[in-house]
Every structure is written in structure tokens, then in C-alpha cells.
Amino acid sequence: LPLLDPSTLRRWSSFSYPELVKELCSVFISSTLIPRPELDNLVDRAFSRFRRKEVVHLSRLKNGLAVLELWHGATYAFKDLSLSCTGQFLQYFLQKKNKHVNILVGTSGDTGSAAIESVRGEENMDIFVLLPQGHCTRIQELQMTTVIEDNVHVFVADGNSDDVDQPIKELFADADFARRHNLMSLNSINWSRIMVQTAHYFYAYFQCAPSLEVTPLPTVEIVVPTGAGGNLS
Numbered sequence: 001l002p003l004l005d006p007s008t009l010r011r012w013s014s015f016s017y018p019e020l021v022k023e024l025c026s027v028f029i030s031s032t033l034i035p036r037p038e039l040d041n042l043v044d045r046a047f048s049r050f051r052r053k054e055v056v057h058l059s060r061l062k063n064g065l066a067v068l069e070l071w072h073g074a075t076y077a078f079k080d081l082s083l084s085c086t087g088q089f090l091q092y093f094l095q096k097k098n099k100h101v102n103i104l105v106g107t108s109g110d111t112g113s114a115a116i117e118s119v120r121g122e123e124n125m126d127i128f129v130l131l132p133q134g135h136c137t138r139i140q141e142l143q144m145t146t147v148i149e150d151n152v153h154v155f156v157a158d159g160n161s162d163d164v165d166q167p168i169k170e171l172f173a174d175a176d177f178a179r180r181h182n183l184m185s186l187n188s189i190n191w192s193r194i195m196v197q198t199a200h201y202f203y204a205y206f207q208c209a210p211s212l213e214v215t216p217l218p219t220v221e222i223v224v225p226t227g228a229g230g231n232l233s
Helices: 006-012 017-028 036-046 079-097 110-119 138-145 161-173 175-180 191-208
Strands: 057-060 066-069 101-106 125-132 152-157 183-185
Touching: 006 191, 017 036, 017 191, 036 079, 057 191, 066 191, 079 110, 079 125, 079 191, 101 110, 101 161, 110 125, 110 138, 110 152, 125 138, 125 161, 161 175, 161 183
Parallel strands: 101 125, 101 183, 125 152
Antiparallel strands: 057 066
């Protein structure tokens, strides 16, 4: 893991959220893998559909309490932030290698719609989503079932989100089948998602820290609301 010195943190503290995502991604993605101008362009494209220009927003309440708003993406889920970038990175590499992948997603709601939004209309990937009937909110069902792009395929399934995960796991367990059909997934355990989501914590820290001109740097307490840990990564 890379180490960041205090001078780097002080320099980053004035960055906007998209600028911070670009810097953090460049720490892990070498310029030989994605040249920096192209990396910047991919991140800009990923955030182009967010409802707020600054992408995320820190609402200050009282007594030093603040809430970092991560819900300004296309599906109102925090996963829009990381998956929008992941979709752009995927398309970049697939187009470069002239490859096509089939993405399998089992969902309890927000993962499915955010994954669909991140890849809809892209030529080098098709996404197949298993939607557990009656276990998602109405708006999530509509987000998934009203997309008209040809590369999006949504199927209603019996059972809950754990049940729909089982056939997906079986397909991936068949190594020959998975290789032959270029299978992949876009779930919470995804390095690209973790990489992009680290920006949440840096941005929140820079917004909330009283000053970065002291040694040691001040401590900020961050409370993460989470179900299965996906937002904690």
C-alpha cells in the first residue's frame, strides 16, 4: 500500500471531490496502464451525470456533526460513485483489447441499478441482473426494468438476494463456462470500487479537520452506515 506524507495530504486538502478521486486513483494506476490525461477524462465522464456539480456534498449540522451526502448519482445510491468509475475503466480496457464481457449481478436493490447505470449502452459488455421478486423497493425495480439499452438484461427471480446469488456462484464455479463466456461480476468485493470509495474518507477528513497545519494531524471520527459492509470498504 502506498504511504502518503503530511505534505501530500495538505496539498490534497484543497481539491474538489473529482480531483481527489483522480489523485487517489493515480496512486494505484500507473501512467503506463492509463495515461493521466485519459484517467482524468474517464473520471470526469463517470461523474458527468451526477445532480450536484461537486458530486458529493458535506452538510454541516450542529455540535461539529456533519453528513457526507453520497446520494446524488443516477440511482440515489452511494454505489453510483464507485461503479460509475468502474464502468468507465472497464470500457477503456475492453475497447483497448477489443474484448467483450458478460457481467452477472445478483442484487437486493441498489447494486443492480447502480451496476446497470454504470455500463448501460457500452458496446464491450452486456449485463445480466437477477432481481429477487418482492425484495426490492418499487423505485429500484423501476430503475432496473425500464432501461432500454440492448446490453442490459434483467430477469425477475424467486427467492431473496442470497437465493439469486447461488446460480451465479455456480456459473463462476464452472471455470470452462466462465472462461468461454468471459464472465465477470460487479459486486461489493471489487478492487476498483474499494479504490474509488477511499476518496469518501479523504474528502470528509479534509472538510472536517480544523487544521492540517499542526503535528500530529488532527483526528476526525467517521461513522459509516452500512448493511453488508459495502460502504465501509
